[in-house]
Amino acid sequence: MILAIPLPSLLLRRLRASVSTPVRQRPAPAGPPPINELYQARRLGLVRLAVLMVDDLATAEDIVQDVFAALYRRHGADLRTVTDPEAYLTSGVMNAARSALRRRRTARAYVPPPAGTAPAAEEQMLLADGDREVLGALGELTVRQRQVVVLRYWSELSEQEIADVLHVSRGTVKSTASRALTILRGLLGEPR
Helix, strand or coil: CCCCCCCCHHHHHHHHHHHHCCCCCCCCCCCCCCHHHHHHHHHHHHHHHHHHHHCCHHHHHHHHHHHHHHHHHHHCCCCCCCCCHHHHHHHHHHHHHHHHHHHHHHHHHCCCCCCCCCCCHHHHHHCCHHHHHHHHHHCCCCHHHHHHHHHHHHCCCCHHHHHHHHCCCHHHHHHHHHHHHHHHHHHHCCCC
16 A cells, blocks of 8 residues: 655655756865965965064075975975875974074084184293104094093003093003004104
8 A cells, every 4th residue: 555645835846846957066176276376375474484483584485485395396286186285384384494493503502613722932942842742742642542641641640540530441541541652652753
């Protein structure tokens, strides 16, 4: 048994209209804009963000330009392969700004070595010829070798005391002193 239920006429008309007329397709969501449109739309905001990070307009503009260039090199002018190009650009600017700040901090932390100091003229005159040769030869040793030789023969410390001062083993002190004396003998032209 089939039951027929009468439908209101307004509902029938709408159903017939929807069946007889083609369904309108919603336009597919547009992909990301090409890179030149994205550059025009987002460049200024990204430069402002970079200026807030690095506090320098020229550096900020360079950062933004480099990030757009990297995006173009990696994905080309059509950004369909990038899920969210604006997020990509923002994170790229933030990372590049952090790198610029790291480079800046490293450059500021660099302290150039002090200019070589020259001994006074009187000091050179008071030294005997042999003493000048020994001081010149000491300058040819490594820092560790010089430390060991000076502590041993000038300060007259024992091997154990030198090891404690330099935070090395007693064997290291012995081998370093032996190498240093061999080098000094060779530089001063003395037989072993």
